[in-house]
Amino acid sequence: MTKDVVFKQEFPVKGSDFSRAGEVSCEIKNLLKELGLNAQVVRRAAIATYEAEMNIIMYAWQGTLILSVTPGRVRIVVEDSGPGIEDVALAMTEGYSTATEEMRELGFGAGMGLANIKKNADDFEITSEVGRGTRLDLTILTNGQRP
Amino acid sequence: MTSESRHSLQINAEKCIGCVHCMIACPTKAIRIKDGKARIIDELCIDCGECIRFCPQDAVDSRTTSFVDLNAFQYKVAIPATVLYGQFDNATLPNEILFAMRRAGFDYVYELSTICELNNAAIEMYLNTHPKPRPLIASTCPVVVRLIQRRFPSLCEHIVPIEPPREIAAKILRANLTRMSKVSPSNIGIIHITPCPAKMVSINHPATMEKSYLDGAISIRDIYKTIYQALRQSKEDTIMAHLFPETIFSGIGVGTALSGGETRGLKNHRTVAVSGVRDTIRVLNQVELGLLRDVDLLECMVCPDGCIGGPLTVENRFLAKSRILRLVSMMGERTVIDSSDMSLLYHKDFLSFRHSIEPVELPPLDADPVQAIQKANRRNEIFNLLPRKDCGACGAPDCRTLADDIVRGQGALADCPFAREEEK
Numbered sequence: 001m002t003k004d005v006v007f008k009q010e011f012p013v014k015g016s017d018f019s020r021a022g023e024v025s026c027e028i029k030n031l032l033k034e035l036g037l038n039a040q041v042v043r044r045a046a047i048a049t050y051e052a053e054m055n056i057i058m059y060a061w062q063g064t065l066i067l068s069v070t071p072g073r074v075r076i077v078v079e080d081s082g083p084g085i086e087d088v089a090l091a092m093t094e095g096y097s098t099a100t101e102e103m104r105e106l107g108f109g110a111g112m113g114l115a116n117i118k119k120n121a122d123d124f125e126i127t128s129e130v131g132r133g134t135r136l137d138l139t140i141l142t143n144g145q146r147p
Numbered sequence: 148m149t150s151e152s153r154h155s156l157q158i159n160a161e162k163c164i165g166c167v168h169c170m171i172a173c174p175t176k177a178i179r180i181k182d183g184k185a186r187i188i189d190e191l192c193i194d195c196g197e198c199i200r201f202c203p204q205d206a207v208d209s210r211t212t213s214f215v216d217l218n219a220f221q222y223k224v225a226i227p228a229t230v231l232y233g234q235f236d237n238a239t240l241p242n243e244i245l246f247a248m249r250r251a252g253f254d255y256v257y258e259l260s261t262i263c264e265l266n267n268a269a270i271e272m273y274l275n276t277h278p279k280p281r282p283l284i285a286s287t288c289p290v291v292v293r294l295i296q297r298r299f300p301s302l303c304e305h306i307v308p309i310e311p312p313r314e315i316a317a318k319i320l321r322a323n324l325t326r327m328s329k330v331s332p333s334n335i336g337i338i339h340i341t342p343c344p345a346k347m348v349s350i351n352h353p354a355t356m357e358k359s360y361l362d363g364a365i366s367i368r369d370i371y372k373t374i375y376q377a378l379r380q381s382k383e384d385t386i387m388a389h390l391f392p393e394t395i396f397s398g399i400g401v402g403t404a405l406s407g408g409e410t411r412g413l414k415n416h417r418t419v420a421v422s423g424v425r426d427t428i429r430v431l432n433q434v435e436l437g438l439l440r441d442v443d444l445l446e447c448m449v450c451p452d453g454c455i456g457g458p459l460t461v462e463n464r465f466l467a468k469s470r471i472l473r474l475v476s477m478m479g480e481r482t483v484i485d486s487s488d489m490s491l492l493y494h495k496d497f498l499s500f501r502h503s504i505e506p507v508e509l510p511p512l513d514a515d516p517v518q519a520i521q522k523a524n525r526r527n528e529i530f531n532l533l534p535r536k537d538c539g540a541c542g543a544p545d546c547r548t549l550a551d552d553i554v555r556g557q558g559a560l561a562d563c564p565f566a567r568e569e570e571k
Contacts, residue, residue, distance in 0.1 A: 007520040009527065026432050035519045036511030039301045043435065050436040069523075071516035116437075142516070 004070075007035070011065040013056045015082065021057055025050040028067055028076075035069060038144045044120040045074050045140050051113045052078040052136055058099065059083060060133065073122075074140045084130040092118065092126070122146060153352050154192050155209045155344035156199070158185045162206035167539035169198035169207060174424045175298070179552075180542040190509060193293040194345040195424050195449050196458035209344035209459060212363030214252075214370060220336025220362070222328050224255045226316050227340035229263060230404040230454045231367060231374075232474055233467035239378060241396060241474065242388040247377035250384060251370075254328070257320060260400030261483055262312040267399060267412040268489045269309045269498045274416055274443055280305050282419070282434060282442040285409050287311045289349035290449040291427060292504060296354065299431050300506030307444070308500040310355065312403070313339045313346065315498055317360035339364040342457025343450060355500035366459035398478030404471050406453035409446045416443035422456070424449040512554060522554040529553050534565040 009031070011024040029046035037045075049065065056063035060082025068075045085091045094115040118124045121138035128134040165183040177191035178198065185198075185206070199207045217223045225248055232241045241258070248256045266287070274283060284305045286292050295302050310318075317337050325332050339346055341364040350359040378384075402408040410418035419442050421430045427447040433439060450456040455471060456464040492498055512526070513519040533546035541562035543549040552558030560566050 005517050005520050007523045022433060022436055022438075025436050029432075029435065031523065033509075034512050035523060036514065036516060039506065043301045046435060047437040050438075069520060071520065 006068050006070050007031075008066070008068045011067065013053055013063045013065060013080075015056060015059070015061045015063070015080075017057055021054060022050060024065055025053050028065070031067070032069070032074065037074070037142055041074070041140055041142055041144050045076070048117045048120040048138060048140070049076060051117045052076070052138075055113055055134075056080045056082070063133075069142075072142055074142060076136075076138050078136040078138075079133065080135075081133040084132055084134055085126075085128040086130055088126055088128055152187070152189055153348065154187065154189060155194050155211065155347040155351075156187060156192065156196065157208045157210055158187060159206045159208050160184050162204045164204055164206075166203070167544075168201045168203060170539055170542075170544045172197045172201035173544065174428060175294075176544050176548050178544070180539070191297075193290050193297065194348045195290045195294075196344050197424060199344070199458040209347070209366065211341065211344060211347050211366045211369065211459070212338055214365060214373065216363065217252075217336055217338065217365075221334035222254045222324070222330040222336065223252065224257065224320060224324065224335060224337040225253045225340055225365075226257045226259055226313055226320075226337065226361070228313070228342055228367075228404065228454060229260050229401045229471075230342040230457060230460060230467070231340055232401060233404065233455060233470040234367060234371065234460060234462045235375070235378065237470055237473065240388065241401075242394060243378065243385050244374065245394065246384045246388040247374050250380065251373045251377040255320075255324070257316055258394045258396065259312055259316055260397040260403075261395060262316045262319070263400030263403040263408075264397040264412070264482070264484050265489055265492075266309060266312045266315060266498070267403070267409060268484055268486065269493050270307050270409065270444065271413055271416070272490070272493050273307050273309060274413070282439050282445040283307050284434075285444060285446045286355075286504075287403070287409060287446075288448050288450075288454075289345045289354075290343075290424070291447045292349075292354050293345070293507075294424075294427070294449070295431065296504060296507040297509055298428070299435050300508070302431065302434060303504045303506050305434070305445075306504050308355070308503065309498050310500060312400075314353075314356075314360055318497070321360050336362045338362055340367060340370060341365070342367050342454050342460045344459060354504050355502060357501065367457070368459045368461055371461045395483050396474075396478050397483045398475045398480055399482070401471060401478060402475045404453060404455050405468060406448050407446070408453060410444060413444060417441060418444045418446065420446040420448075422448045422453050423451045510555075512551075526550045526554045529560065532560065532566050533563055536565065538565075540564050 028049050032042045060080035063080030066077040092114050122141050123139040125137040163184045165180050169185055170178040175191045177188045179186050245256045286306045324335050339361050346364045350361045353359045399412045406422035407420035410420045421427050427449050452464050455467050511519055512522040530550040535546050537545035541549050543552055549558055
């Protein structure tokens with residue numbers, strides 16, 4: 001019974017809203033701290049969330065981060081409506097980026113995004129449909145042990 | 148909890164009228180109004196002193212050392228923060244201020260700007276020899292250290308483990324004064340003249356060593372009149388101070404009273420200087436999200452414009468800042484520290500922390516993960532019943548914090564005058 005206990009909260013993110021970049025990730029990070037999770041677990045979740053939040057802001061029209069926490073794991077589902085990714089495998093390679101010159105000048109788009117999310121997650125899935133949007137599903141185990 | 152607080156800040160119950168100014172201003176939400184008086188929650192307070200600035204009743208006291216306390220010592224030594232040099236008019240030079248302090252009763256006054264420069268050089272050496280992690284964070288502001296320990300525990304390892312100038316100076320004095328003064332070590336009292344209450348806490352409860360080398364800290368506010376009178380008392384002193392330039396000042400060191408002062412000396416590194424407690428929190432949040440990795444040194448000062456904006460200073464900070472800048476340009480960029488001396492001290496670990504900075508765990512919603520999740524859910528439910536006016540009438544700084552207090556058993560929905568009646 002207690003195994004089913006879950007904390008769930010949705011966080012909307014607006015595309016192109018650079019002025020609020022990082023706010024959702026910060027809120028999620030603080031929530032995870034208040035839930036008493038291990039500092040390294042919180043940090044990995046925060047870095048992954050930030051990259052996902054930035055991807056929505058930089059490329060999509062709008063999106064949602066759905067956080068769900070159970071005693072054993074943190075799961076973050078990121079859904080956006082946006083242009084989608086044509087070649088997911090290519091987008092996953094470190095250093096690959098389609099960031100515009102403008103974004104790079106702002107210090108964004110170093111091209112580590114998706115690879116960095118995967119690196120910090122224990123389980124990571126990505127599906128994308130061109131012209132519709134992208135969905136990420138990542139899990140981090142709360143015991144801090146990599147599977 | 149013991150009744151003896153570890154903090155320097157204290158609410159004066161006689162003056163406090165229970166208004167909400169300090170509570171709203173507190174950046175760590177460490178104040179509640181209970182029974183018509185402000186109360187500070189010990190675990191959350193970082194001694195930044197914002198409450199001192201915002202209290203319209205002057206009801207926040209800072210427990211610093213008083214001049215009278217020094218009578219316990221036969222030999223009295225002062226190490227004034229370089230901020231002090233900007234507190235008097237433009238015609239008053241640092242040497243005159245140091246002279247006046249001797250006249251006011253200190254047996255020895257140690258000039259700190261040289262040590263500020265030494266500290267700077269040691270930070271540079273640390274940066275050169277430690278490529279990771281980035282950004283490193285300077286530790287001179289004790290509030291920043293406390294903030295990181297509590298709110299950003301994963302950044303503890305980013306703090307540069309070099310002691311701040313005031314501690315290095317006191318350590319040097321401890322090593323030499325007994326011989327110089329012929330007074331036994333226990334009869335020598337060394338105090339810092341401070342622009343902020345946090346130095347007192349870092350002296351009483353140091354984060355990086357067993358015991359501070361300092362015996363206390365007198366606020367600039369408290370000692371101002373004494374120095375001012377001593378300055379006015381004798382014109383001869385002024386002449387003597389001019390003809391007796393026994394002290395070497397460092398322009399680089401004096402500049403550290405201002406935000407950006409520590410990074411100014413670091414020509415070969417990428418640096419960022421932040422000041423103000425809210426901006427400091429914002430930037431540390433970004434660091435914790437994995438940003439600013441291309442920055443070598445992050446200097447954070449929680450007071451606006453740096454230590455010059457400390458809550459226990461006297462002069463308005465814009466005037467003070469202009470005076471410090473004037474002194475810096477007068478003294479120039481000339482290095483006064485011998486780099487081989489610094490290197491020797493650095494490698495003998497004379498300048499480094501005794502032990503590393505450890506995170507201070509704030510209590511989670513519940514120690515049991517299942518209970519914690521349930522409380523987080525309950526907190527969201529409660530929050531939805533609240534008006535989100537953040538008015539402070541309940542005694543908590545905002546609706547979100549009241550919801551948090553309620554699930555932690557430290558508040559009730561009935562505290563809110565606006566919560567929906569049927570829910571109470």
